[in-house]
Amino acid sequence: MSSDLIPVPDPKVPMWRRYAALGIDFLLVGLLCFALSANGLTLLFVFMISWLVCRVVVVSKNQGQSLGHWAFDIRVVDSQFYRTPRLLELAKREVVIGLGAFLFLLGLGNLASGNAAILLLMLPIIIDCGAVLFDTSRHPQTVHDRIGHTIVIGSRRGYSLDVKIRYFIDKVKREMK
Structure with missing residues (x-):
């Protein structure tokens, strides 16, 4: 069978949608951590457990979509078989990005005018996340995607938050004229 008979599985996802989906998941887990007023090692424990539940358990049960991915119509799939990744691949992927997100949260929580370091x-x-800028493949991969052997693709299943926001902005612009 010729390779041109096999259709391209799903469309490429713009990077801003991937970052926005990550931001939604980060915001949910970060708010939970700050609501519990955890600090130090407790914050790391609460953050990583919440992150893994949000980004591994939910993704494995929800056809490759976390809440952020669902909001922007994207999903995570295995790079070889184009199916929802197994728990081990998801866990490897999310531990790497989760530790980076935890450090980011720690940096935001301790940011002060005299503490720019x-x-x-x-x-x-x-x-x-910046590693994707140097990947020229059809589905660019971040470092955590490469570690988990996954790619992020577009999906027809989701809330289409970006389309709804764009529609709302266009409507406001029309009414202002």
Whole structure:
């Protein structure tokens, strides 16, 4: 069978949608951590457990979509078989991005005008997510995608939050004229 008879599985996802989906998941887990007023080692424990529940358990039960991915119509799939990744691949992937997100949260929580060095805690997640800028493949991968052998693809299943926001902004612009 010829390879041109096999259709391309799903459309490429713009990077801003991936970052927005990550931001939604980060916001949910971060708010939970701050609501519990955890600090130090307790914060790490609460954050990682919440992160793994949000990004591994929910994704495995919800066809490759976390809440953020569902909001922006994207999903995580195995890079070889284009199916929902197994728990081990998801866990490897999410431990890496989760530690970067935890350091980012720690940096945001301790940011003060006299403590600009804390911005260095944000560097791991910037490097992880910035690696996608140098990947020229059809589905660019971040560092955590490469470790988990996954890719992020578009999906027809979701809330289409970006489309609804764009529609709302266009409607406001029309009414202002």
